[in-house]
Amino acid sequence: MARFEIPQGWTAQAYRFALDPTPAQVRALASHAGAARFAHNHMLALVKAVMDQRAAERSYGLTEAELTPVLGWSLPALRKVWNQRKDWCAPWWGENSKEAYNTGLDGLARGLDAWSSSRCGRRAGRPVGFPRFKTARAPRSVRFSTGVIRIEGDRRHVSLPRLGAVRTHESTRKLARRIEAGTARILSATVRCDSAGRWYCALQTLVEAKARPAHAPRSQYPVVGVDVGVKADSLLVVATAGGVEVARIPAPKSLSAAQSRLRALQRRAARQHGPYDLATKTKQMPSKRWRATAARIGRTHAHAAAVRRDVLHKATTALAQQHEVVVVETLNAAGMRAAGGAHKRGLNRALADAALAEIRTMLSYKSRWYGCHLVEADRYFPSSKTCTACGRRKPNLTLADRVFDCDHCGMHIDRDLGAAINLARLGVPTHIGEQSPAGSGPVPGRGATQETEPAPAGDAVGEEASTPHHYQVDQTGTASPQGEAA
Ligand SMILES: [Zn+2]
CATH class of the missing domain: 3.30.420 (Nucleotidyltransferase; domain 5)
Structure with missing residues (x-):
């Protein structure tokens, strides 16, 4: 994969802003994140099916030439197959930006690459498992790398493809000033939902000449x-x-207070009717109260x-x-x-x-x-x-x-x-x-x-x-x- 080269004197930096999307934008964001998950899971199922099919055919004694053709694991290959199939497997695909499907496929391509390079010893660190299907509880995110991504002049909105201007929770002035001065350039935007249900937009940018501010004090202890x-x-x-x-x-103080509140909430959740029954060691439907506590814990x-x-x-x-x-x-x-x-x-x-x-x-x-x-x-x-x-x-x-x-x-x-x-x-x-x-x-x-x-x-x-x-x-x-x- 060709890597993007950062020009001399520039630095990659992300600016993250909490968002205050409208209810319609929340639905659109959830739809995009769901679309990413669908594309990931659909293509993962296909990759698995082709692998199983080839293994079965080998066991029947077919030669390599007669086997079902391999499915490419690179992002362009996955995208090509996805585009051939999306009309029948996801006829609603037009509702979301194509970047949503690309996010899911990109994650799958990276996961497959990590697994295969880990298996043949090209990757350091702990062994990486085969990619798994993303559940509805998986972190929701979408990455936009093309289309209109910009900070609006009022410094309170971020414009994203399909979603339009999304209000930010705080001012975007730090990045806006740099963009106006020509010392920053937005490359892409990742929109993500955290465990508390808040949406964030991380803008990946290139920043020129990041240096120590002249007014910063120097300590007497080097x-x-x-x-x-x-x-x-x-x-x-x-x-x-x-x-x-x-x-x-x-x-x-607010950190220690939050930590003791966490401990209390976790004790409360343990007393409530959770998703796992310890007595019978089986999964069960959690109660509404447990869900409320779980949301507060998040x-x-x-x-x-x-x-x-x-x-x-x-x-x-x-x-x-x-x-x-x-x-x-x-x-x-x-x-x-x-x-x-x-x-x-x-x-x-x-x-x-x-x-x-x-x-x-x-x-x-x-x-x-x-x-x-x-x-x-x-x-x-x-x-x-x-x-x-x-x-x-x-x-x-x-x-x-x-x-x-x-x-x-x-x-x-x-x-x-x-x-x-x-x-x-x-x-x-x-x-x-x-x-x-x-x-x-x-x-x-x-x-x-x-x-x-x-x-x-x-x-x-x-x-x-x-x-x-x-x-x-x-x-x-x-x-x-x-x-x-x-
Ligand atoms: Zn001593």
């Missing part, structure tokens, strides 16, 4: 580590290698996610604009899957993992925009288990221990702050490497990987990484190359 907390009092702790706590961002989830995203966006923008090197933990994906996964380690930890994943995504593109270096700690880096004073490890630290008490030197420090300090120390060689190679950084950059491209002088990072790491050698003199994830 290198910082960021620890993502488990507890409500510190969602994020930012600290320097020298032990200065630069910022401590608490989870907003809305509360969406609200909590929005609150958290808002805090994280503000924090990551500040981090990427104010500091030169930012060090974050990497998520221990293997640890999350092992032995029951995240839910076994509690809701708090699961939320912290989700926050960490979001922060890394945000920081990785914001650090590119604003020219900051993002350093990712090795996923086995024991950030919260290492003493910030003497460097000795405390392996039996549990998540409940909020304070780190060193058995060797008597260091007494807040756990999250200690973790942030240890992370910041990983970033020090990166900073020295670009500023003054003769810097006397006492701490090696073990376990750090560069996310953003370092400056040419940043070769020093590689050298630093291979130096002996005295502060991680314990009493008996045995270096422990890999500890448990903190």
Whole structure:
């Protein structure tokens, strides 16, 4: 598949706006999303039928030439077959934009490609299963890539093919200003419905010369580590290698309130007549009250996610604009899957993992925009288990221990702050490497990987990484190359 090339000096960026569609537009959006699902399921059934037919014919001893011809799995091939069949299998197809059917077929083509490349080992990561039929509960979305997609001059409407001008919940001025100035271009629009039933429009755009704003303040601390907390009092702790706590961002009250409301709602749903009967282990028709609770759970989830995203966006923008090197933990994906996964380690930890994943995504593109270096700690880096004073490890630290008490030197420090300090120390060689190679950084950059491209002088990072790491050698003199994830 030919990939779209982003011109030099331009950046791809999505702008997402909540929509306030009219009831007629809601019906049209639902119809488009349903059409996408229909095209996906119809063609998936056909793909399966052809595969089964060929397998059966082979078992009868037919030669390869006599078999039913293969059905192409690429998007153009699927689209061609769909267009031949749509008049009889979906005579209503004219009611929706052709982009709706294209959305479903594109998803199917990607799913089939992922499955086949995963099966023959061309794809990294976990094995991918064969595409499944989309149920009515599947997320509803449509992507428009052709036709009239524009932001209206009143900055409160987005025009989409077939749907016309859809009112946005908030002003579109941030994108509108760029478009008027000629520094942004809309490529496509994806309209999606979230678990709370709200429709969103994400506009994929090309933005020119995204840079750090001139008025953005610079922190006096160029290198910082960021620890993502488990507890409500510190969602994020930012600290320097020298032990200065630069910022401590608490989870907003509305987030903890939404989370306790969620727990209460989930307990209520468990008492109600749900879709699954635990006594007989069979599916059943859920009650109206259960459905009402489920809808509230969906809305509360969406609200909590929005609150958290808002805090994280503000924090990551500040981090990427104010500091030169930012060090974050990497998520221990293997640890999350092992032995029951995240839910076994509690809701708090699961939320912290989700926050960490979001922060890394945000920081990785914001650090590119604003020219900051993002350093990712090795996923086995024991950030919260290492003493910030003497460097000795405390392996039996549990998540409940909020304070780190060193058995060797008597260091007494807040756990999250200690973790942030240890992370910041990983970033020090990166900073020295670009500023003054003769810097006397006492701490090696073990376990750090560069996310953003370092400056040419940043070769020093590689050298630093291979130096002996005295502060991680314990009493008996045995270096422990890999500890448990903190
Ligand atoms: Zn110590």
